[in-house]
Amino acid sequence: MSAVSARLAAIGSRYAASGRRPPRTGRFLDRFLRDHKARIGLVFIAPALAFLIVFVAYPVIEVVRLSFHLVDFATDQEKFVGFANFVQVLRDAKLGTVAWNTLVWTIFSLAGQFALGLTAALCINQRLPGMTLIRTILLLPYVVPVIALALFWRWMLDGSFGIVSAALQSAGAIAPDQSPLATPDGAMATVILANTWRGFPFVMISYWAALQAIPHELYEAASVDGAGPWQEFRYVTLPHLVTITKVMLVLRLIWTVTFFDIIWLITRGGPGGATEHWPIWIYQETMGFFRFGSGAALAVLLAGMLMLLSAVYLVATRGSAAR
């Protein structure tokens, strides 16, 4: 029995012995406020609590509220419309395309970032001369401003003057004067590649930190038992990376699905909507058509889907961990 459970059981038996009912929440609060230490604690958390209420809770509540309203932004007039905004966006002809694009973008971006991040982490974990410099260089994509990155990719992929397009044209992979950005599949592949390039250092550095924490004795023991490099990786390294992978997967999933800048700056969701994902749709509804209610409905749907997905993932992985 844990210490907390034991303490709760003791409190319960004390009330049972005295024949009194346990105090209700209000009385608990009274006692809490009378408690000097608790009051001090409250003072310490008050700034953070105020920050969260103003900058996190209020915007979220406001978005949910807006999703049920028709808003005239100029006059500030609002009309409650129930689920009409949700019905409108769910009936939109581009729902299927946008959802599919979001799925492709997310899955391939995550796969690319995790594969490249893990490989890079294993490389930089080696004790070789010049590794500090290599680690610094590998971190660069993460610190380059997105606008610079987007321009850099657009220039490289320009159909007439871009070095990557020229190479692809020479190899016969695309037609002369063609650019990967001008074809639906090429544009999606490009933005995924750019996002992989941009996001892998975060995965790399997280995995590297986890690798550093693996006791060296385990590798020595594995070696004594006759394990080769692959078996060491499979049976020593990988099990130690499970926890960090779980956390990063949830974080990167949320960040990737909601990442707007890179696609908007490289393709603007084109050509022909081939790279338009959910956040671009939200942006167009809100800042293009000025339909704040529909934009909010889309945001609520996305948040709902992400929460559901994260919950399913966490429950599933908790189950597997328990086994």
Place this chain on the structure above:
Amino acid sequence: MMNPQARRVARTLRWAMLAGIAALATPGAAAAVELTFWTNLTTASQANVIQKQINECAPQQGGLTVKFETVPFGAMYTRLITALRRGEAPNIMNTIEGAVAFMQAKNGLVPVTDLIDRLDRKDFTASYLHAVSKDGQVWGLPDWALHQEVWYRKDLFAKAGLQPPRSWDELLQAAKALTAAGADGKPAQFGFAVPMGRSLVAPQTYFQIFYSAGGTIFDPKTGEYVFGEQKPLAEKALAFMIDLYKAASPPASVEWSWSEYRTAFVKGQVAMTNEWGAVVQMAAEQNPDVLIQFDVFPFPGPSAEKKPAASLGGGYYYLIGKSAPDKVAASKALLQCLYDPKRVAERANSRPIFAIPATRTAFESEVFQSNETVKRFKPQLEVIFKDVMPTWYRYGMEAGLNPLAGQIEATTFIGDAIQNAALGKIKVDAAINQIDEQLRFQVEMLTR
């Protein structure tokens, strides 16, 4: 009974009061007024000219103060929304026609019809007044014109023995003839750039062709939605655009924006392009030798027998925001001063050729005509002023102000349909059906 000293004091006070009342009754009353003035023109050469002119005109109203601010187009709608919600919209705003429609639809403007009449209505190119008219009022003062025509290379036309095309078919044939293979068999030069960037550029290219054939979204006279009835014409225009793209435009131009096609024209990669005149300044900076070879013709209509019905254009306007009567009066007085023909010409000269005055007096003024770039492109400017600027529309604003124009520009539903048709993902008729459905939906939403 008052003593002499008290009488003197009373007399002085009476005079002071009278002087105060007199001061309030004269134009000098504007001395206490502060105006906010926004412009979308953020480049120093353009903003500085406006600022200089404000500094010249404001003192004429007895010390009127003007808070001048450049607001980038990309941030303008967000800023306007915030300003409108707070009741702090700018008193004067210098922006394009789509924003005029936006502000008017939100009841944020006062009409400038009286000012237009005071300045002389006939001096303004009529099409620029038509675009910002609604309910019998004019809601913006046209400043300078945004104009679209075909810019081409005279030397390449001469080499191929071509004359400026007068019909779609002639244009297609000329574009094909100018698409030449290089030594390696790959195209070294393309006949015509057909840029189809998803946002803004695809609709601008398409509606240039559609308007040339006489199509419109709304009936210019009745204001009724007519795009749906004109589907055959709309399909014909899109089919021609795609034919032109496939026959004579770089494949990557399906996602080109302005900078790409202008660079291609200036560097000689394409022989013709549908353009706003910005290629002149770009060539002057990057490839000045080629400037002498630039010429223009209006985008032709479907047949040589008939002149193009209209082009896609636009313009920069001055708007007056709704506010207190004294601020509105001061704004009108300030704009009246800014509309001295020399000042209008000066503003257009801050980006020559791209900007052309929307008033005849400014166009013919010594200030405008003596500009070096204007002198160099005088024949081309005559063509634009006489054959292009008098008949233009902006999508959705064929019958006057309509906020649909702003929505078309800020979103991509037209660009998506066009790009998908060009990429062969959907057929031309399906693309037009998509555009029609979306336009109807947006019109319905705007009136909801």
